Amino acid sequence: MTKDSSRPALRSRPYDTIAVLGAGAWGTALASVARRAGRSVRLWGRDQAVIDDMNRTGHNTRYLGDIDLATGIVATTDLAEALAGAEAVLIVIPSVAIRDMCKQIAPLIGKGVAVAICAKGIEEGTGYLMGHIAADVLGINHPVGVISGPTFADETAMGHFTAATVAFKFSYDDRLSPMNSPAARMAVSMSTPSFRTYISDDLVGVEIGGAVKNVIAIACGMMTGAGFAENTRAALITRGMDEMKRLAEALGGQRETVTGLSGAGDLTLTCSSQSSRNMSLGMQLGAGIPRDQCFDGKPTTVEGEHNAITVTDLARRLGLALPICEAVRRVLHDGADLRDTFAHMWSSPIEAEPRAMGLSFDHPSGRMPTLPIDEVSS
Template sequence: MPSDDMTRPRPPARARPYGTVAVLGSGAWGTALASVARRAGAEVRLWGRNPDVAADINDNARNEAFLPGIPLPAGIRATTDLAAALDGAEAVLIVIPSHSVRAICADIARLIGKGVPVALCAKGIEEATGYLMGQVALDELPDHPVGVISGPTFADETALGHLTAATVAFEFSYHDRLSPFESPAARMAVTMSTEHFRTYISDDLVGVEVGGAVKNVIAIACGMMTGAGFAKNTRAALITRGMDEMKQLAEALGGRRETVTGLSGAGDLTLTCSSESSRNMSLGVQLGAGTPREECFGGKPVVVEGELNAISVTDLARRVQVSMPICEAVRAVLHEGADLNDTFARLWSRPIESEPRAMGLLLDHPAARGPQTPLPETT
């Protein structure tokens, strides 16, 4: 019989937060995460390239360029000097577009102490290599623990202090298994935890990153269908089957399917696919309504991660022989000149599959034999 000591729940262990945090990227999400770390008690240096943004943060505790109307906690020190931002940093958050991650990691390699953990808050896959952002960072920072912070988060809501949850994922070394409360994941989690921002810990870096990369592409698909006049049934189907595509890719790359059902997968996917506050969803809505790509967002050059990831995600999926038909449809419309109507009609008339997949059924779809039904008129 087990003793009472074996069955009684153990009290939570204490982990030491990092005292000084450098946040690289003074856009909306970088500023929001800097606010979280500052509210949690860390000394925060926020680096960005725009001196006007840095001055606004330092002088007014505001970032009107990216988070208009939102007051920031006092004490965030903004700078355009990368070395100054990193001087003495015990942890680093990288919050920039995914295509710039390799360059910034190479820049900081000589500026941070050995063993300083780096958490990526950029979601994507490097087009040239097929690497997730974690592997990109490890290439340039081999002597540093590399992890990610990911979850269903909009920057403005986070900065305003709305209740928010996210996953902190780092791979666990043997030492981390023996003393998990001293692991970079645990220490980063408590560093970023406040009464409004709740963190969860994962050791499945791959699974968390796949969710973050793929959800942007699925959000564009949901937006396209919404903009074209389809209703909530369609969106629910795309979200659910999109999550299945996430699971397959995560598993093929060594991640766990169950990770995709958590905050960084299902949570982030649901949020991104349900609001036009997401640039990915918004781009899809505009394209689905017939707006030419160059006229989307009022003609402004807005970076949409899912637009870039539509190529890198599908290239990677093809490489590891994973079928991702929704992501392929988005790629075809965005980058290969495919007609949105025809592309999604073909998506819906693919062979009928079993759910669960283990049943192994595959049936010819009757709609594939006849004329395809056009998309409904947008009202």
């Protein structure tokens, strides 16, 4: 490709020292990415055995098996040690713990330190997105953003080509000098030959995509586990993206964001592989396995399970209809029958796909008894 000599060379200065909080699979993978990008990296985790294993072997055996991580990551259970001198902080823990973590780090980080949330969800009760929680706790002294996209931790850690979105709000000064913005600096800090970053100023759109896709993935898993095929999954993915757009727009997000990496990209990945815990949970439930017996009975955090409540709570507050998310909530939390719930959704009133047409009328099967799937096919 010919270089455009008329284009001025633009350079952004990375954050040299990064603290990654959360030594699970994704936190460890991001720490490895940052280290490969040339950053000084300290990784914090609660479990002393995991931290000792990493410092001794260079592997996070519990969460990433024998995948070789970048050398030079300093792992610790001491939060103050992890944060000392950090120019940027990545918070990579379950969404329900974000507020408490922000309270813990507030007195330990200096003014101006950038904070990127790498968890996906909506806070129960407040309806806050993860970035809003961090901004609420940390105040105006810290740029707050998010990193999100179609990223399985093991593939990222192994160096497979991966892309993600880095989103921060842009101030007036950031518009005038975008290469000095927190978004640009964080993107440069995390860029390697195999990890490609894109920049956004739409935190709402990026975060809504990350939260809603978890719920849609459970729906896809449920129908796959119940014996339905690719047509069903394609319909759920497409209509699930419409639910993302609806919620994002209502909160000031952009539809274009939802069709990007953090929306369509993440949704497609999560709904297409059993490597996703959300998809896997749905498949087990669809196959008739009771919730307490899923994942061989091992306690397993599945973000979409909690998101099913918080997403629909927020949508109800805004007066929005999200039928797929509501169906997942009814099955997961209200004891509804899976097949009946989705059959009811499929026979809901017929609508126009361009919402601007404003059409809605009764579906004929909504007034007929539900037939077994083999009778419908015959």
